[in-house]
Amino acid sequence: MHERVSEVFSRVVKASGWDRRYQWEHTIIDEPKTINAGIYPGGKMVMFSGMLNFAESDDKLAAVIGHEAGHAIARHGGERFSQVMAAQLTETSLGLALASSRSAPYVHAAFGLGVTFGVLLPYSRLHETEADYIGLILAAKGGYDPRAAVELWERMEREKGSRIPEFMSTHPAPGTRARQLTKWMPEALQYRHDPYRPLPLGLPGS
Secondary structure, three states, rough: HHHHHHHHHHHHHHHHHHOOOOOOEEEEEOOOOOOOOOEOOOEEEEHHHHHHHHHOOHHHHHHHHHHHHHHHHHHHHHHHHHHHHHHHHHHHHHHOOOOEEEEEEEHHHHHHHHEEEEHHHHHHHHHHHHHHHHHHHHHHOOOOOOOOHHHHHHHHHHHOOOOOHHOOOOOOHHHHHHHHHHHHHHHHHHHHOOOOOOOOOOOOOO
């Protein structure tokens, strides 16, 4: 289990060109019912054994690891922290300005909903989409079949059942992700056939 993750993790990270910029590490948590993975700033990835079993092929595992590596090299964690802090500071300032107003509770409620649905959730979904794209390219450049990423999310959509509406979620719906990955597939396959191809302009590490 650990050897499999180490091999795929190493190849994907090396493909990113960021293998010496972070002290990359990975940890596997033995939770067979938890299909999830995450990464901390600086390249510290955590994967639950449920995800490892769900992504049963190395190609699918590369899609998962590439996605998490994409979050790290795009520094999504730092961006997310900055957004939350800015929202909290703005809300505090608003609270001071409206301290004696009877409408303060309603303004606070409206502000909270606006920030959540208008800023934080859309940006969270944008980060997930960016990480999907980066991960797809890195998996292909690392020698894995990027088409497995589409299969992974199609299976996720079939097996996970009903979900909350996408606009209320931190992540795009699995079907949305599968369709977007399919659009990027011609580009990703170029990296599968030519791993020495330079990374796309604008991609971290390019």
